[in-house]
Amino acid sequence: MPDRIMLKHPSANRRRTFSPHQTHLVERYLAAGWEPDGEHPAATPEPTLHDVPNGPIPTVLDWVSNDPERARTALWVERETSRRPSLIAQLERIADDPHDGEKETDL
Amino acid sequence: MSRFASADGKPRIFVGAGPIADMANPQVGELATLTDLSAFLTKDGFSTGETGNRAPASGAAEQYNLDVAGSVNLSVAMTFFRDDENDTAWETFERGDFIYVVFFRKGGTGPGGDPVEGDDCEVYYGQVLDKSNADIAENTVSRFTTNISTAAAPEMDAVFGGSSSSS
Numbered sequence: 646m647p648d649r650i651m652l653k654h655p656s657a658n659r660r661r662t663f664s665p666h667q668t669h670l671v672e673r674y675l676a677a678g679w680e681p682d683g684e685h686p687a688a689t690p691e692p693t694l695h696d697v698p699n700g701p702i703p704t705v706l707d708w709v710s711n712d713p714e715r716a717r718t719a720l721w722v723e724r725e726t727s728r729r730p731s732l733i734a735q736l737e738r739i740a741d742d743p744h745d746g747e748k749e750t751d752l
Numbered sequence: 753m754s755r756f757a758s759a760d761g762k763p764r765i766f767v768g769a770g771p772i773a774d775m776a777n778p779q780v781g782e783l784a785t786l787t788d789l790s791a792f793l794t795k796d797g798f799s800t801g802e803t804g805n806r807a808p809a810s811g812a813a814e815q816y817n818l819d820v821a822g823s824v825n826l827s828v829a830m831t832f833f834r835d836d837e838n839d840t841a842w843e844t845f846e847r848g849d850f851i852y853v854v855f856f857r858k859g860g861t862g863p864g865g866d867p868v869e870g871d872d873c874e875v876y877y878g879q880v881l882d883k884s885n886a887d888i889a890e891n892t893v894s895r896f897t898t899n900i901s902t903a904a905a906p907e908m909d910a911v912f913g914g915s916s917s918s919s
Contacts, residue, residue: 656862
Protein backbone atom coordinates (compact mmCIF):
# COMPACT_ATOMS: atom_id res chain seq x y z
CA MET A 646 0.00 0.00 0.00
CA PRO A 647 1.49 3.38 -0.94
CA ASP A 648 2.62 5.71 1.84
CA ARG A 649 0.18 8.33 2.96
CA ILE A 650 1.32 11.90 3.35
CA MET A 651 0.89 13.58 6.72
CA LEU A 652 1.14 17.31 7.20
CA LYS A 653 0.95 19.36 10.37
CA HIS A 654 -0.50 22.80 10.92
CA PRO A 655 2.11 25.61 11.13
CA SER A 656 1.01 26.75 14.59
CA ALA A 657 -1.73 24.54 16.01
CA ASN A 658 -1.71 20.89 17.01
CA ARG A 659 -3.63 19.83 13.95
CA ARG A 660 -2.70 17.24 11.35
CA ARG A 661 -4.11 16.03 8.06
CA THR A 662 -3.44 12.89 6.11
CA PHE A 663 -3.52 12.74 2.33
CA SER A 664 -3.47 9.95 -0.19
CA PRO A 665 -0.62 9.95 -2.74
CA HIS A 666 -3.03 11.02 -5.50
CA GLN A 667 -3.96 14.20 -3.58
CA THR A 668 -0.75 16.02 -4.46
CA HIS A 669 -2.70 19.13 -5.53
CA LEU A 670 -4.04 19.43 -1.99
CA VAL A 671 -0.65 18.72 -0.45
CA GLU A 672 0.86 21.55 -2.50
CA ARG A 673 -1.97 23.85 -1.42
CA TYR A 674 -1.39 23.12 2.26
CA LEU A 675 2.37 23.43 1.96
CA ALA A 676 1.89 26.84 0.31
CA ALA A 677 -0.16 27.90 3.32
CA GLY A 678 2.61 27.00 5.74
CA TRP A 679 1.81 23.40 6.65
CA GLU A 680 4.84 21.18 7.12
CA PRO A 681 5.49 17.48 6.60
CA ASP A 682 4.87 15.64 9.84
CA GLY A 683 8.22 14.66 11.33
CA GLU A 684 6.96 11.25 12.39
CA HIS A 685 5.64 10.48 8.93
CA PRO A 686 7.66 12.51 6.42
CA ALA A 687 6.10 13.18 3.06
CA ALA A 688 8.79 11.25 1.29
CA THR A 689 8.62 8.95 -1.66
CA PRO A 690 8.79 5.28 -0.76
CA GLU A 691 12.22 3.68 -0.76
CA PRO A 692 12.91 1.63 -3.86
CA THR A 693 12.63 -2.12 -3.51
CA LEU A 694 14.42 -4.87 -5.41
CA HIS A 695 11.27 -5.51 -7.43
CA ASP A 696 11.32 -1.91 -8.69
CA VAL A 697 14.61 -2.36 -10.57
CA PRO A 698 13.87 -2.86 -14.27
CA ASN A 699 15.14 -6.04 -15.86
CA GLY A 700 16.58 -4.75 -19.12
CA PRO A 701 19.52 -3.24 -20.97
CA ILE A 702 21.96 -0.91 -19.23
CA PRO A 703 20.33 2.36 -20.43
CA THR A 704 16.99 1.20 -19.05
CA VAL A 705 18.47 0.54 -15.62
CA LEU A 706 20.32 3.87 -15.61
CA ASP A 707 17.18 5.72 -16.65
CA TRP A 708 15.37 4.25 -13.66
CA VAL A 709 18.25 5.09 -11.31
CA SER A 710 18.27 8.68 -12.56
CA ASN A 711 21.30 9.65 -10.42
CA ASP A 712 19.46 8.72 -7.22
CA PRO A 713 22.02 7.13 -4.84
CA GLU A 714 19.32 5.14 -3.05
CA ARG A 715 18.09 3.65 -6.33
CA ALA A 716 21.68 3.09 -7.43
CA ARG A 717 22.38 1.02 -4.31
CA THR A 718 19.25 -1.04 -4.92
CA ALA A 719 20.10 -1.62 -8.57
CA LEU A 720 23.69 -2.42 -7.62
CA TRP A 721 22.57 -5.16 -5.28
CA VAL A 722 20.35 -6.66 -8.00
CA GLU A 723 23.06 -6.41 -10.64
CA ARG A 724 25.62 -8.15 -8.45
CA GLU A 725 23.19 -10.97 -7.80
CA THR A 726 22.08 -11.40 -11.41
CA SER A 727 23.68 -10.11 -14.60
CA ARG A 728 26.99 -8.84 -13.12
CA ARG A 729 27.67 -6.46 -16.04
CA PRO A 730 30.95 -4.71 -15.15
CA SER A 731 30.26 -1.40 -16.91
CA LEU A 732 26.85 -1.06 -15.29
CA ILE A 733 28.22 -1.99 -11.88
CA ALA A 734 30.93 0.68 -12.25
CA GLN A 735 28.40 3.35 -13.15
CA LEU A 736 26.06 2.34 -10.36
CA GLU A 737 28.92 2.39 -7.86
CA ARG A 738 29.81 5.89 -8.95
CA ILE A 739 26.22 7.10 -8.47
CA ALA A 740 25.85 5.26 -5.18
CA ASP A 741 29.24 6.61 -4.05
CA ASP A 742 29.92 3.17 -2.69
CA PRO A 743 32.72 1.60 -4.77
CA HIS A 744 33.35 -1.49 -2.65
CA ASP A 745 30.35 -2.19 -0.48
CA GLY A 746 32.15 -5.05 1.21
CA GLU A 747 32.18 -7.32 -1.80
CA LYS A 748 34.84 -7.71 -4.42
CA GLU A 749 33.58 -7.90 -7.96
CA THR A 750 35.06 -10.10 -10.64
CA ASP A 751 34.99 -8.93 -14.22
CA LEU A 752 33.82 -11.62 -16.58
CA MET B 753 -8.43 10.47 13.25
CA SER B 754 -10.45 12.86 15.34
CA ARG B 755 -14.09 13.62 14.93
CA PHE B 756 -15.14 17.17 15.56
CA ALA B 757 -18.38 18.77 16.60
CA SER B 758 -20.10 20.81 13.94
CA ALA B 759 -21.51 23.70 15.96
CA ASP B 760 -19.83 23.80 19.36
CA GLY B 761 -18.80 27.42 19.19
CA LYS B 762 -15.93 26.97 16.77
CA PRO B 763 -17.27 27.65 13.26
CA ARG B 764 -16.49 31.05 11.81
CA ILE B 765 -18.10 32.63 8.76
CA PHE B 766 -17.00 35.66 6.77
CA VAL B 767 -19.06 37.23 3.99
CA GLY B 768 -18.46 40.03 1.54
CA ALA B 769 -17.79 41.19 -1.97
CA GLY B 770 -14.10 40.45 -1.79
CA PRO B 771 -12.59 39.84 -4.22
CA ILE B 772 -10.66 36.70 -3.41
CA ALA B 773 -8.13 36.09 -6.14
CA ASP B 774 -7.54 32.40 -5.45
CA MET B 775 -10.47 30.70 -3.78
CA ALA B 776 -8.20 27.81 -2.84
CA ASN B 777 -5.95 30.13 -0.83
CA PRO B 778 -7.79 33.14 0.56
CA GLN B 779 -5.28 35.57 1.94
CA VAL B 780 -5.22 37.44 5.24
CA GLY B 781 -5.79 40.79 3.57
CA GLU B 782 -8.67 39.40 1.55
CA LEU B 783 -10.43 37.97 4.59
CA ALA B 784 -10.05 41.32 6.33
CA THR B 785 -12.29 42.89 3.68
CA LEU B 786 -15.13 40.50 4.50
CA THR B 787 -17.55 40.85 7.41
CA ASP B 788 -17.33 38.43 10.32
CA LEU B 789 -20.88 37.16 10.82
CA SER B 790 -19.96 34.26 13.11
CA ALA B 791 -21.87 35.68 16.06
CA PHE B 792 -25.03 35.93 13.97
CA LEU B 793 -24.97 32.46 12.41
CA THR B 794 -27.46 30.11 14.02
CA LYS B 795 -26.31 26.71 15.23
CA ASP B 796 -27.88 24.98 12.26
CA GLY B 797 -27.51 27.94 9.96
CA PHE B 798 -25.06 26.83 7.31
CA SER B 799 -26.15 24.39 4.64
CA THR B 800 -24.26 23.36 1.52
CA GLY B 801 -26.43 20.69 0.02
CA GLU B 802 -25.04 19.02 -3.07
CA THR B 803 -27.04 16.92 -5.48
CA GLY B 804 -25.32 14.89 -8.14
CA ASN B 805 -27.28 14.21 -11.31
CA ARG B 806 -27.44 11.05 -13.35
CA ALA B 807 -27.05 10.82 -17.10
CA PRO B 808 -28.94 7.74 -18.36
CA ALA B 809 -26.74 5.44 -20.41
CA SER B 810 -28.82 2.32 -20.98
CA GLY B 811 -29.78 0.74 -24.24
CA ALA B 812 -33.25 -0.69 -24.74
CA ALA B 813 -31.88 -4.22 -24.44
CA GLU B 814 -30.68 -3.67 -20.87
CA GLN B 815 -32.95 -4.48 -17.98
CA TYR B 816 -31.20 -2.29 -15.49
CA ASN B 817 -31.12 1.45 -16.05
CA LEU B 818 -27.45 2.29 -16.15
CA ASP B 819 -26.22 5.80 -15.71
CA VAL B 820 -23.08 7.87 -15.47
CA ALA B 821 -22.31 10.81 -13.24
CA GLY B 822 -23.67 14.06 -14.59
CA SER B 823 -23.63 17.63 -13.37
CA VAL B 824 -23.77 18.72 -9.73
CA ASN B 825 -26.17 21.18 -8.14
CA LEU B 826 -24.93 23.10 -5.12
CA SER B 827 -27.31 24.94 -2.82
CA VAL B 828 -25.75 27.23 -0.23
CA ALA B 829 -28.13 28.56 2.38
CA MET B 830 -27.37 30.52 5.53
CA THR B 831 -29.54 31.47 8.47
CA PHE B 832 -28.63 34.38 10.72
CA PHE B 833 -30.19 36.06 13.74
CA ARG B 834 -31.72 39.50 13.36
CA ASP B 835 -30.59 42.13 15.89
CA ASP B 836 -32.48 45.26 16.87
CA GLU B 837 -29.27 47.19 17.67
CA ASN B 838 -26.63 45.98 15.26
CA ASP B 839 -28.36 44.18 12.43
CA THR B 840 -25.06 43.49 10.70
CA ALA B 841 -25.99 40.19 9.07
CA TRP B 842 -29.25 41.49 7.66
CA GLU B 843 -27.49 44.55 6.26
CA THR B 844 -24.66 42.55 4.73
CA PHE B 845 -26.90 40.85 2.18
CA GLU B 846 -28.55 42.63 -0.70
CA ARG B 847 -30.43 40.67 -3.30
CA GLY B 848 -28.42 40.50 -6.51
CA ASP B 849 -25.01 41.15 -4.94
CA PHE B 850 -22.18 38.77 -5.73
CA ILE B 851 -20.52 37.64 -2.53
CA TYR B 852 -17.81 35.37 -1.26
CA VAL B 853 -18.46 33.18 1.75
CA VAL B 854 -15.48 31.85 3.68
CA PHE B 855 -16.50 29.24 6.20
CA PHE B 856 -14.17 27.75 8.81
CA ARG B 857 -16.04 24.58 9.63
CA LYS B 858 -13.49 23.43 12.21
CA GLY B 859 -12.98 26.93 13.56
CA GLY B 860 -9.83 28.97 13.68
CA THR B 861 -6.81 27.93 15.71
CA GLY B 862 -5.90 31.43 16.84
CA PRO B 863 -6.80 33.16 20.12
CA GLY B 864 -10.55 33.12 20.68
CA GLY B 865 -11.03 30.84 17.73
CA ASP B 866 -9.88 33.42 15.22
CA PRO B 867 -8.57 32.01 11.94
CA VAL B 868 -4.82 32.02 11.45
CA GLU B 869 -2.73 31.15 8.44
CA GLY B 870 -2.86 27.47 7.69
CA ASP B 871 -6.41 26.89 8.89
CA ASP B 872 -8.75 24.86 6.70
CA CYS B 873 -11.73 26.63 5.23
CA GLU B 874 -14.35 26.44 2.51
CA VAL B 875 -14.89 29.21 -0.03
CA TYR B 876 -18.11 29.78 -1.97
CA TYR B 877 -18.98 32.45 -4.50
CA GLY B 878 -22.42 33.34 -5.72
CA GLN B 879 -25.17 35.88 -6.10
CA VAL B 880 -27.61 36.60 -3.30
CA LEU B 881 -30.90 35.13 -4.45
CA ASP B 882 -33.07 36.16 -1.54
CA LYS B 883 -33.16 36.95 2.16
CA SER B 884 -36.24 35.75 3.86
CA ASN B 885 -37.34 36.51 7.40
CA ALA B 886 -38.54 33.50 9.33
CA ASP B 887 -42.18 33.41 10.23
CA ILE B 888 -42.84 35.10 13.51
CA ALA B 889 -43.48 32.73 16.36
CA GLU B 890 -43.64 32.92 20.11
CA ASN B 891 -40.55 31.97 22.12
CA THR B 892 -38.42 32.21 19.03
CA VAL B 893 -35.63 34.63 18.26
CA SER B 894 -36.02 36.46 15.00
CA ARG B 895 -33.88 35.17 12.16
CA PHE B 896 -33.64 35.17 8.39
CA THR B 897 -32.38 32.83 5.71
CA THR B 898 -30.51 33.76 2.56
CA ASN B 899 -29.64 31.59 -0.44
CA ILE B 900 -26.89 32.23 -2.94
CA SER B 901 -26.41 31.00 -6.46
CA THR B 902 -23.35 29.04 -7.58
CA ALA B 903 -21.28 31.47 -9.61
CA ALA B 904 -18.06 29.46 -9.29
CA ALA B 905 -17.14 25.95 -8.30
CA PRO B 906 -16.71 25.88 -4.54
CA GLU B 907 -13.38 25.26 -2.87
CA MET B 908 -14.18 22.88 -0.05
CA ASP B 909 -10.54 22.16 0.74
CA ALA B 910 -9.20 25.69 0.78
CA VAL B 911 -6.41 26.77 3.10
CA PHE B 912 -6.25 30.21 4.64
CA GLY B 913 -3.17 32.36 4.19
CA GLY B 914 0.32 31.64 3.05
CA SER B 915 1.31 32.30 -0.51
CA SER B 916 -1.32 31.84 -3.17
CA SER B 917 -0.79 28.67 -5.18
CA SER B 918 -2.15 30.35 -8.30
CA SER B 919 0.64 32.87 -8.51
